[in-house]
Amino acid sequence: MIRVMVVDDEALIRTGFQRILEAADDIEVVAAVPGGQAVRAAEEFRPDVVLLDIRMPDVDGLTVLAALRRLSPPPVVAMLTTFDMDEYVETALRSGAAGFLLKDTDPEGLPLLVRTLAEGGTVLSSQVTRTVVEGYLDAGTRAPDMERLERLTERERAVLALVGEGLSNADIGTRMHLSTGTVKDHVSSILAKLEVAGRVQAALFADRAGLLEPPRGREEE
Template sequence: MIRVLVVDDEALIRMGFQHILDAADGIEVVGAVSGGRAVQAVRETAPDLVLLDIRMPDVDGLTVLAELRRLTAPPVVAMLTTFDMDEYVETALRSGAAGFLLKDTDPEELPFLVRSLAEGGTVLSSKVTRTVVDGYLNAGAQAPETHLLERLTTRERAVLVLIGEGLSNADIAKRMHLGTGTVKDHVSAILTKLEVGGRVQAALLAQRAGLLGTETP
């Protein structure tokens, strides 16, 4: 069972997400709270995944993200927004957010995205994927140096390519004929060696380095 916490300043949004996800197989919404209660709710409910509004009047979503990332066992966090493009996206991705979802995501698509996130996948809503990635790559932001890729083993580089393709740990394990635990160990090593805070950052570094579409396991 995937345990999800929904954090949004609008009660209607919280109720909508809770209704959709509770109706899906294998997903349980353990809480739906405003931003000011987010960190305490995570401590109390221990969710696997937090869907976090990036803009809230009572507390900045990026501040909440940073606090969650400092927890001993932080949950996966995906940011929510109503906009096709948000000036905070880059900061959220660099801060370790695992995904970026629009609040008007198709209800039929939402459970699939949640499952992918919970399994370690990188998720950007279909409406914003190309815009977000292109904007990130063309912004000239201070991304980790591509020479850090030299630290990776051949196997780790292959795993990185599949991370860049958005595959979850389970999907990578199937593709490479490895155990899921082994893949998790590889992912952890990759993030450490590349000095990044999350899978999205690692994937974007791989794309900046021209790895995607050029290597296969």
């Protein structure tokens, strides 16, 4: 079972997400709480995945994210937002968030997104486009530090490219004929060598470094 905690200041949102997720046979919502109770609930129930509202009146979602990231082991955290473009995107991704979901995400697709997070993948709602995210992360910065990229082994570069495609550890293992544990070790090494906090940042690094195949229509840009 995938253990999930939903953190939102609105009871209606918490209840809605809980009912949707608990309809799936492999997902258990172990807690659905407002922001002020999130860290204590995470310590008590040890969720695998946390869906965390980025804007709450009682406590800032970024503050909760930082506290959750200090747990051992930390849960995978995806931020919930009602905005296509939120000024907190950059900070959340740099702090280790595994992605962003809009609160009006298609209910039928929500369990799949949670499974992707639990398997080590990243999720970005279609409306939170890669262009938007790159715009936040690239603002005022230059191309990726190639010195950091050169720290990676050939296999780690291959793993990084698949992380950039949004694949989970299990999917990367299948593609590269490696165990999930070995892939997890490679990803941890990649994050350390690139000096990034999470998979989303690593994926964007891979894109900017030219490790991903360009989508159709971009070849001539």
